[in-house]
Amino acid sequence: MGETPVRTSPLARSLHVALVLVAATAALLGGGLFVFGAGEFDWSVQLYLGIYIVYLAVGVTAWWRRPGNRMGTIIIIGSFAVLIAGFGNTSVPTLHAIGAIGATLVLAVLIHLLHAFPSGRLRGAASKTIVIAAYANSVLLQAPSYLFIPDVAPSLHITALPAVATAADLAQSFVGLLITLATALVLARRMHNADHSHRRVLIPLFAYGLFAVLFIPFSSGVLEGLFGVSPTLRGVLQLIMLGGVPIAFVLGMIRGGFSRTAGLTELGSWLGSTGTERSQLNEALSRTVGDPTLEIAYWVDERGTYIDAQGAPVALPAAAERRAAIDIELDGRLICAIIYDTGLIADADSVRAAARLVALALDRARLAAELNASERALADSRERLKRADATRHDGGNSVEAxxxxxxxxxxxxxxxxxxxxxxxxxxxxxxxxxxxxxxxxxxxxxxxxxxxxxxxxxxxxxxxx
Incomplete structure (x- = not known):
């Protein structure tokens, strides 16, 4: 029987329209700046605009595929951070001032992306603290460079305090290095706790992201000071490294099998469709929450154990594992547990809400699973009787021996x-x-x-x- 199509809800269609409008508005902004300011922009600003479009396209695509995931939102924020950084190279006073204020904001966004991947949410106090520190470092310690040095952004200049600006610049670099090292420790621990299939995706992605965070601010002294690379080539290399970040993240999502999600309304649409089979319930829930590895373990009260749809026993994951399970009840009685990947889904409430919406269908599937378990038990009993008969037949000869x-x-x-x-x-x-x-x-x-x-x-x- 073919797959039952999932009807798109009005809410989902509205979201898609909103995404199209966001993409169109942002594209018009970037295109307008490129067309009307072409005479004022050098090649570096145009390259920044190109990278901005890459970030924007990847962010909208990620948001479209996983509406409940915040990775797309963060990448779109990163696209505007790239655009703002590019303004610093223009000769338009207002844009130049904006660029001076947000010159290093994109580095904080990169740190945010690394900590939020793949669910789009920050897990743990360490990640939240590091990301907040990254944004503070990009905004607060950046201020002395344009407030106290007249040549950076004349319209923002207050007074000449070059020593303070230099000290703030050194402090920003030092704090940025500490933030990167702390990020590396958090990510190393996350990779250590991940299983082999997820580690295969995380290692190259995190390695590239960390290298980009270090390369962009420190490449000036290394490439120009040690290797004599020209400022132009160094700038191109920085922008190429920056532009590869969203591509690396989207490749990580593809390699990790992070499928497109549907909304709760789509799940309700699936539930109400005619001809829907129970075997598709797991697929529908997986699509809704965006976890292709999602499993349903049905509770058998008489046996005090969980079983799968075929009636085989299921062991719930331990607390230290990457996977977690939440119990689902109907009318005050336990009917099943939903097992999901905590790396993909940081918020258990989204899983619980989806499961509650189809609780009646889950209860019907539980009864079918119990029947399958009884049939398995009967088949096992018959097999034991056959083995006993064979043993008895062979046993006569064995006794005589x-x-x-x-x-x-x-x-x-x-x-x-x-x-x-x-x-x-x-x-x-x-x-x-x-x-x-x-x-x-x-x-x-x-x-x-x-x-x-x-x-x-x-x-x-x-x-x-």
């Missing part, structure tokens, strides 16, 4: 005698009886099992020979 003394011991076992009683009957030591009993079990292929009593099974085989 025992030695005379072993058959004597087995006959007394069949009478319910203890090892001590058998020893007295056959005039043996109890240790010898234990050895005989052990060899009998081996010969009859009766391994130690928690659910079986080997002396009883050996008796059955002896009596049925």
């Amino acid at each position: 025992l030695t005379r003394r072993q058959r004597e011991v087995l006959a007394l076992i069949a009478e319910g005698r203890s090892n001590a009683a058998i020893a007295r009957e056959l005039v043996l030591t109890e240790k010898s009886v234990v050895n005989h009993v052990s060899r009998i079990f081996d010969a009859l292929d009766l391994p130690v099992e928690a659910d079986d009593h080997r002396r009883v099974r050996a008796t059955v085989l002896y009596l049925s020979r």
